[in-house]
Amino acid sequence: MSDLPLSGQPPQRDDARPVPFRGGGFKPVRVRYLGAAVIVALILLVEWGTRTGVISNLTLPRPSDVLGTFHDLWVTGMLWEHLIPSVTRLAVGSALGVSTGIAVGVMIGLFSLARAGLVPLVAAIFPIPKIALLPLFVIWFGIDEGSKYALIALGTFTPTVVSTYGAVDNVDRTLIRMGQSFGLGWWSIVRKIVLPGALPGILSGLRIGLSIGIILLVAAEMLGARHGIGAYILEAGSLYDLERLFAGVVILSALGVLTSGVIGWAERRLLSWRI
């Protein structure tokens, strides 16, 4: 072996073969437009199925008819009449829930007393199906907007608290020690080290919170509202008007995609410092 050259040409022998590559995969790559393509393909499939009769009109509405219903909604202005109250409820309710959730989560993360006192309470509230509390909220806050705000706020509050205090717990302790060693004030440490460090966790908690908010929005509107996507879907459902039902569902999906997109945008803007 020792007289083999250490560099230069590869050996001219028949049994030389490349080392097999086995380092691939396990690494998410950003693939654009595939998500949209999957949805479009599914819609086209249903369209084809309903047109040829493979799928009966009773099982699924024809996507083009749903589009027509959507067009009617747009032309008559009913779209905004339903969408604006819904979006307002979602915005107000989740703003209340998320802001108190972040505040309480940060307190739990920072103060042992708050942690000891509140974590069991949050754990007790989390699994309650919030919709079961709607009658109670109607008594407390009235049949109008108040009870809907409260329901959405409570629904977004619990996941936000849990993800926020988890995120605060995970802030690099050496950064906090660094702040202390330079004599930074308590409030400076919280504002400049703890909160930015917890932001990734808080934002990913927000994704879950807002999705739950949309679910509760519809549930609340089904139980007592004249306008709103939920009321619209309920009315269509009770008449077995599948086109309108699906039009409502599509609006909800769009709302979900939109909130997720907004959070994704915020993550790219605010968390560009991450490796």
Added chain:
Amino acid sequence: MDLHLDRISHRYGRVEVLSDISLTIPQGRIVCIVGPSGCGKSTLLRMIGGLERPDQGAVLQQGEVPGDCLNPLTFVFQDFALLPWRTVAGNVALVLEDHALPRAQRERIVADVLARTKLTDFRDALPKQLSGGMKQRVAIARALAVNPAVMLMDEPLSALDAQTRELLMDDLVALWTRAPFTAVYVTHNLAEAVRLGHRIVVLSRRPGRIREVVSIDTPLAERRAGDPALEAHQARLWQLMRDEAEAADMELSHV
């Protein structure tokens, strides 16, 4: 300002980590603390900096703190401890923001320390864009910004590769030669200790006791890698540490 460690002992639960440590850190000198892993040298440094409280004994400051000193006892950490969401200049500015300084003065300090650490061109870079050596230079710039009376350096070069370590050691020597600072420098690397230390304190394995204090009189600027006198010191230190390190290595961890 001098620092005195007065008979410091400490335990974590039932494990005694430091035992009866008395030491003086004179102004304008670099004191290196070496010892086998787990001997409590980092704990001792945190006590000197007031991040941890010893069970017995005390750390005493003696003499006036210079008037323009914003943070007398200032750490340089092994893992740099830079805020990843702040730029180089932002990381340095962080430690000035809690002091009532005029904006112009703050900017002057940041520009000055970045120039001294050769980072002026990188003031707007984020930590993720920097190499390990650059990150540690940012951390050193941040420490210099508060004009410390004593720098507490916790294995500042241990996370870096050998070449970067050599370069940064030269940087530290140059910084010290221009403006002598007081430092406690914890390391397990004896080559660093003999290059940078005026005094080298050898700790025994746990519980850490002072085994010996070695003084090296050669001026820092004249020390070169491969200098026979330094090599002799390093060999002697290794003799002292070898048995301790070996015994420490065989111990079961109780922490």
